Amino acid sequence: MTLKDLQYIKQKLAYHGLKVTHQRLVIYQVLQETDTHPAAEGIYEKIKKRNPSISLGTVYKTLEVFVKKGLIKKINTSEGNMRYDARIDNHNHIYCTNTKEIIDFKDLELDMLVRAFLKRKKIGNFTLKEFRLHISGEKIDPGKHIEITG
Amino acid sequence: MTLKDLQYIKQKLAYHGLKVTHQRLVIYQVLQETDTHPAAEGIYEKIKKRNPSISLGTVYKTLEVFVKKGLIKKINTSEGNMRYDARIDNHNHIYCTNTKEIIDFKDLELDMLVRAFLKRKKIGNFTLKEFRLHISGEKIDPGKHIEITG
DNA sequence: TCTTTGTTGATAATTATTATTGTTTAAATT
DNA sequence: AATTTAAACAATAATAATTATCAACAAAGA
Incomplete structure (x- = not known):
């Protein structure tokens, strides 16, 4: 994650009418770096190491906001668990x-x-x-x- | 639902090594008659009218048994709710x-x-x-x- | 600066589903 | 037909995933 990437994410958030917060940056960043389509819980686990103050509820809420704004996508496994995907192109x-x-x-x-x-x-x-x-x-x-x- | 259909369901259950019980007949029957791909809850609601003694837990358990035996299929909506389908051909x-x-x-x-x-x-x-x-x-x-x- | 609005963390609540347990029942056996 | 037994049941408790609530805080605007 370079400074340039970070700038780009900030722009993305702002473009979608979202305040640029540390939590949002971290959550989006982690999701973008992960290609395993993690669940909210999984993203939370990754974040916790470096940012122990971010709560699981915030992760859920933030992901949902991202989905609503079209920044990310929500998918589900055939077992019915929700997963998130930073790739928004059809695939x-x-x-x-x-x-x-x-x-x-x-x-x-x-x-x-x-x-x-x-x-x-x-x-x-x-x-x-x-x-x-x-x-x-x-x-x-x-x-x-x-x-x-x- | 004719008597013939009922006989056919009984055979199906027996063929899959399942005991023929009233609950199973009713649950399978309702699912087969419904083309809206109901959730366990929805099937339960339909059943309750005529069979108030069947419990929701039984509906869940029975549907899961049916899925394991390949009698029915379990699918999920993009919102992550599980639904059931009596059609088992690929579609x-x-x-x-x-x-x-x-x-x-x-x-x-x-x-x-x-x-x-x-x-x-x-x-x-x-x-x-x-x-x-x-x-x-x-x-x-x-x-x-x-x-x-x- | 004051006010308003949006965001967060902590926590409670809800929803969907699964597990437990004592009881009942279908079907195999006598 | 009566007895046995393993499977299935209803009722209930427990769990997991997710959503709602709300007080505290931060940022943006007046």
């Missing part, structure tokens, strides 16, 4: 039912494929906001990463 | 963020499209269990149904 998720990991999976070809399909298949009385492909299964070797090729 | 869901409705959306073409895509795009160190397209947006007229054409 898909691979969920491992064993390790509970959520792995990002962005693919323009797939986006186009589905988008074209939905255009053909008209859904009446409905305005589409977004679509996401949820892929679920299990890692073969939990110690290793999932690799997307081809 | 997609359209979620209305306004009315909180989940509408089934089965399309073989889409299935093939995605399946072919995933075959090309190899996901290493991972065994795929299932995929589902989550479409979310809002009904234009909440009083009317969503209609899929084309």
